[in-house]
Amino acid sequence: MGFITDSTFLFMIVVNVLQTIMLGSTFYIVFHLQDKKKIKTLMVYVTVLNLEYIGVLTVFCLYKGFYPYEQLIAAIVTNVFLLVYLGITRSKTGERREVNVMKKVLYAMWLVGNTVCLLIFLNSI
Numbered sequence: 001m002g003f004i005t006d007s008t009f010l011f012m013i014v015v016n017v018l019q020t021i022m023l024g025s026t027f028y029i030v031f032h033l034q035d036k037k038k039i040k041t042l043m044v045y046v047t048v049l050n051l052e053y054i055g056v057l058t059v060f061c062l063y064k065g066f067y068p069y070e071q072l073i074a075a076i077v078t079n080v081f082l083l084v085y086l087g088i089t090r091s092k093t094g095e096r097r098e099v100n101v102m103k104k105v106l107y108a109m110w111l112v113g114n115t116v117c118l119l120i121f122l123n124s125i
Contacts, residue, residue: 025045
């Protein structure tokens, strides 16, 4: 029963719940919001996602020296899904320039966030 009160176990539960919510919100954002609102929401979502991954990776690497595979799998699934969505979203001729700029910023944030996460993860191995 002592493992339930272990801080690492509780932290893992919090992180798993957070990543489950984020994965579910990816599906909601992609399939339910309108185009312009969807892109802005995705920008906020990717920023939060990258900060969360970098924060979790840093905590695990600095204090524990490992990164659990469940977290890595959740990160990969979420990021691959987002990248596929960005890849299949074609620019419409009537789409405003603002939306195209936001898509490029979204790609850049995705790339930078995942590069940092990958470097931290590789450093922990």
